[in-house]
Amino acid sequence: MWPRKATPLADLNIGIVGLGRIGALHAEHLAGAVRGARLVAAAVDPEHRARLDADGSAPCPLVVDAAALLAVPGLDAVVVASSSNAHAEHLALAAAAGVPTFCEKPLADSVTRARDAAAAIERAGLPFQIGFQRRFDPGYARARELVASGAIGTPEMFRGLTCDTIPPVAYLRTSGGLFWDLGIHDFDAARFLMDDEIVAVQASGAILVEPELAGFDDIDHGVVALRFAGGGLGVVQNAWRAPYGYDIRAEVHGSLGKIVTEVDEEVPARLYTSQGAVVDRHHLFVERFREAYRRELQAFVDALRGGIAPSPGVRDAIQGILVADAATRSRRSKGWVDVGG
Ligand SMILES: NC(=O)c1ccc[n+]([C@@H]2O[C@H](COP(=O)([O-])OP(=O)(O)OC[C@H]3O[C@@H](n4cnc5c(N)ncnc54)[C@H](O)[C@@H]3O)[C@@H](O)[C@H]2O)c1
CATH class of the missing domain: 3.40.50.720 (NAD(P)-binding Rossmann-like Domain)
Structure with missing residues (x-):
């Protein structure tokens, strides 16, 4: 033991x-x-x-x-x-x-x-840690620090977006659905960056890419409106389509300013020609978040060796599930759904 x-x-x-x-x-x-x-x-x-x-x-x-x-x-x-x-x-x-x-x-x-x-x-x-690696990404971690420092005053609105290339249907069948697989990262980022709990959601979805998803009541495009306990609002956009590359963005809007974290370039060099500007973008999550995935495991190992509780832990894991579940139920019922406790 x-x-x-x-x-x-x-x-x-x-x-x-x-x-x-x-x-x-x-x-x-x-x-x-x-x-x-x-x-x-x-x-x-x-x-x-x-x-x-x-x-x-x-x-x-x-x-x-x-x-x-x-x-x-x-x-x-x-x-x-x-x-x-x-x-x-x-x-x-x-x-x-x-x-x-x-x-x-x-x-x-x-x-x-x-x-x-x-x-x-x-x-x-x-000890337990859940794989919400965005918390270990330098951009998300800095955004959280800035929110905590009061740099944008009171956080009032969150905006999160995750668009990725659609995986095989066999993977999607075991994934829990769009909001459980993609959206859950944005829901966790929303809780992390707003430093608040999501208490209600209203979601809408569409199948625009893979007709087979209808067979197990899933979607490949979804939008979720969020209400936070402290009165703030948010919106999350998810799509299993991103032909230009893996697309991850987050924004926290506060009473004194806002913080945006997004990475458009895999290599910090842009080609400008008479045709316009071209950037090399990340196409895979293992490229965009490679360092965050390493840091989260390092944090887990350090916590175990140091005898402290790893984070994010069981509570964060459960809250993500509860928001994903509420969003899925809202998408079906077409109304606002409270996030269970
Ligand atoms: N944090 C992230 O950004 C992120 C990214 C991708 C996947 N994931 C999560 O990681 C998990 C795996 O995703 P993936 O894309 O690597 O899937 P995958 O289909 O590529 O790989 C699944 C792996 O699990 C193994 N497996 C499945 N059932 C098993 C069983 N009963 N016993 C032992 N091994 C079993 C398979 O052999 C395979 O090696 C999923 O839960 C997914 O949501 C997280």
């Missing part, structure tokens, strides 16, 4: 569940870029394991499944980067094994499963 080591500053043995788009990057970071951590083993689904075995590209030894990973002797923590509909099961296994977790968003794919996972983690008294 945690903590396993007599010497808290020893390197942590970390396992990972899932080596897909994000798990592979987390594994790469744990294998070298995160101080105080050692990647010891990974579990993936059987089909992915067969592919990794065939091409020999696994970054560490593979075990048969998440249960086997959690039984690896001396395991200090696990990163859960499996499909969203598998998180609850993997978190429950980790809680039962007494292993601290870093879990990718969303915490789970239903409110009930998220609450059960959160309760199991809290009952076991285990």
